[in-house]
Amino acid sequence: MHTFKVKPLSGSFGVEVSDIDVSSKYFSDEEFKKLLFILYNNRLIVIRDQNLTKVEFLDFGKRCGNPIRHVINQSRMSDFPDILTITNTDVANDKPSNGAAQWHTDQSYDTEPATSTILYSIKAPELGGETLFCDLMGAYNALPEKTQKKINSLKVKHLWGKGIAARPGDISPPTLSKEQLNNVPQITHPLVKKHPVTGDKTLYSIAGTSRGIIGMPLDEARKLLLSLGDHAFQDRFITEHKYRENDIVLWDTTSTMHSATPLRELPKPENIRILYRISLRGIPSIFQN
Ligand SMILES: O=C(O)CCC(=O)C(=O)O
Ligand SMILES: [Fe+2]
Incomplete structure (x- = not known):
């Protein structure tokens, strides 16, 4: 079986997995299971340099669980209702968007909250826009x-x-x-x-x-x-992720919390940030049967 490379992220937990293409049709169930256990053992995974279409991103998401379809709002893609677009500008209101700049667990207000969440970086800001994770x-x-x-x-x-x-x-x-x-x-x-x-x-x-x-x-x-x-929330349990374009960031939602970095003013054009997001509930189908 193909072996991924795994190295610690620069924060206090989480790993970067390389030598992997999550869109590949050769990315077998066995390899996927291995990736999941890397996730469960480390709670946060970054996979760089992924070139995914929306369909491939969604296919990867569906392997991780059941996509949570959010209510129709400006972040939900009309052609892919299971994918949200996260940006740091609220274009309609001409102000910075700070929706997730508080420590939280995705859907903790729901009886069936997310079990994993995936962000895919489309446009990475030169300055700012990090996500903080707590183990x-x-x-x-x-x-x-x-x-x-x-x-x-x-x-x-x-x-x-x-x-x-x-x-x-x-x-x-x-x-x-x-x-x-x-x-x-x-x-x-x-x-x-x-x-x-x-x-x-x-x-x-x-x-x-x-x-x-x-x-x-x-x-x-x-x-x-x-x-x-x-x-x-001591530094010894925290990792801050600075995005590059084409990063996949996948976290185990049950065992972590996260927060976006707050913005006080509208970002300059070079600091605009765009991420595609899928959140999943349930356990991956590979474990069901
Ligand atoms: O924008 C961020 O850094 C975090 C986004 C977030 O909280 C989420 O996608 O669940
Ligand atoms: Fe979140």
């Missing part, structure tokens, strides 16, 4: 056993919007109308989740949309979530 599995493993035991069976309430344990510097996500909010009711997720394929334990979505902990006074819940955040 929640590494952070869980580094907790004292006593703390792990205390939190292992807690359930956290989640609701769209700014949660009670937002991190300093987070920009609040856009507010929703009453009607939209009716479609995202408050739900719960375990504070410590088991990875859907490996069963390994990880902290889950400790900041982002968290609104409280079942059976715990709000103040105590906020304190606990903030202290877990102080632990997890």
